Amino acid sequence: MSVLTPSTIDEVLAHLAERPEALLLSGGTDVMVEINMAHRKAPAEVVALRRVEQLRLWRHNPSSEGTGGTVTIGSGLPYAEMEHGPLAELFPALAEAARTVGSPQIRAAGTLGGNLGTCSPAGDGLPVLFALDAIVHLRSIGGQRDVPVADFMVGVKQNVLEPGELVTGVTMPIRHGWxxxxxxxxxxxxxxxxxxxxxxxxxxxxxxxxxxxxxxxxxxxxxxxxxxxxxxxxxxxxxxxxxxxxxxxxxxxxxxxxxxxxxxxxxxxxxxxxxxxxxxxxxxxxxx
Ligand SMILES: Cc1cc2nc3c(=O)[nH]c(=O)nc-3n(C[C@H](O)[C@H](O)[C@H](O)COP(=O)(O)OP(=O)(O)OC[C@H]3O[C@@H](n4cnc5c(N)ncnc54)[C@H](O)[C@@H]3O)c2cc1C
Missing domain, CATH: 3.30.390.50 (CO dehydrogenase flavoprotein, C-terminal domain)
Incomplete structure (x- = not known):
């Protein structure tokens, strides 16, 4: 198995363009279980995302219309970073969902990108993304697609991700209300x-x-x-x-x-x- 360790999104996309069937690995908390349990064949090529700092960030996008604006969360931000602090204050439901995922070890590694990649109806991040009308950002060497999460997930462990595409993050509006x-x-x-x-x-x-x-x-x-x-x-x-x-x-x-x-x-x-x-x-x- 060859493991590529890019450090920028552009490098990831270039690798995926050459090897669209390569397996993307974020925290590995779904992938490694599937491989170990023989539910998934060990892939010939893995593109590991942990070193891509751009995917592990979040940012506030202020609005010019007097509303709270939106927040974009990188697909590689681990749950541990959502549990407390300023992001948790903006999205208390996301913080609650993050706190229920697995154990501290799983939350240190697991990500929303992985929850979206797996697309299990039992994934804890997904109901929050649906309730908050999240937009999922997808990128490939050919460009960017922004897909409402309700159109992204199309079945049990099925989504509209194409070979060669990467989930870079999600954007959600900041709402005033419980x-x-x-x-x-x-x-x-x-x-x-x-x-x-x-x-x-x-x-x-x-x-x-x-x-x-x-x-x-x-x-x-x-x-x-x-x-x-x-x-x-x-x-x-x-x-x-x-x-x-x-x-x-x-x-x-x-x-x-x-x-x-x-x-x-x-x-x-x-x-x-x-x-x-x-x-x-x-x-x-x-x-x-
Ligand atoms: C002990 C244990 C307990 C768990 N408990 C919970 C729980 O309580 N709640 C819960 O929801 N989940 C749970 N999980 C499952 C898992 O932790 C989550 O689904 C997590 O969000 C997966 O994220 P990851 O970064 O580890 O994904 P990975 O395992 O790295 O990837 C999962 C899938 O997504 C794809 N992928 C990853 N990143 C991207 C990307 N940026 N773009 C496109 N595709 C991508 C991968 O190719 C793979 O198909 C648990 C797992 C374990 C092992």
Whole structure:
């Protein structure tokens, strides 16, 4: 196996242009497990991304329109850097999701680029990207594509990444309003989600977004529950006034949008129930 260790995005793209089938390696926390478990053949060529500093940065893009602007997060920024500090203050839901990923060792290595590359419906970063309407930036030697995350993920472990393309990062709007992430699994730590949910409020637009993980072939945006809740809530109220009846109905509508299946981790019935409970609880937390 030959391992290339470029230090700039341009070098990565040049390598990929010559070897479009080469395997991209970020933290390796998915790839190495797949190779070790013989779920993936060891590739002839690997392009390792850890030394590409440009991929490990994030930046605030201020807006000229008086809104909070956007943030671009490099695909190689490890989860550990999202858990605390200024990025966590801008995206509390992302920080919560990052804190639930694996162990400290996994969070020191694992990245959003890898979560997007694998595209498991149980990936913890993905519901946050869906709820916050992230744009995924893809680059190849031929140019750049900016793809809404909902168009990027097209199935279980399937995305629109072409050979020769690299995910360079994601851009998300900074929203004024509460946001949170929650998941359940078979235990409380070091666990892949059985069901997960991300709720985000946008006080400026009077909108609410809810994305569910591990209950469908892709992450699911709950358009019905979102529209219904936006009509029920006064998003300008501090604190938000949310009755038990509203929280319960929101959970019921979220569960109705889920498309869970039975598999080795859980049953469809439990997943559907869990995602409703998670959505109601997130809403109660927003009010609290
Ligand atoms: C013990 C353990 C616990 C885990 N727990 C969790 C958990 O709780 N939640 C969770 O979501 N995940 C979990 N995972 C899975 C894994 O950590 C995450 O999916 C992580 O985000 C993968 O990132 P990575 O950088 O390690 O990806 P890698 O393993 O390097 O890559 C994964 C895939 O993405 C591709 N890829 C990587 N970077 C790019 C890029 N920039 N552009 C295009 N393609 C790219 C690779 O080619 C590969 O196909 C766990 C893994 C382990 C081993």
């Amino acid at each position: 946001q949170g992430y929650s998941k359940v699994g078979v235990r409380n730590a070091m666990v892949i989600a059985t069901a997960s949910a991300c709720l985000a409020m946008d006080r400026d637009r009077g909108a609410v977004t809810l994305a569910l993980g591990a209950v469908g072939t892709t992450i699911i945006r709950c358009r019905d529950a979102e529209g219904w809740l936006a009509g029920e809530l006064d998003l300008s109220a501090e604190p938000l006034d949310i009755s038990d009846a509203v929280a319960q109905e929101f959970g019921r509508r979220a569960a109705a949008d889920a498309r869970p299946i039975d598999d080795h981790r859980s049953t469809a019935a439990y997943r559907g129930h869990a995602v409703g409970v998670l959505s109601s609880r997130l809403l109660r937390r927003a009010a609290a």
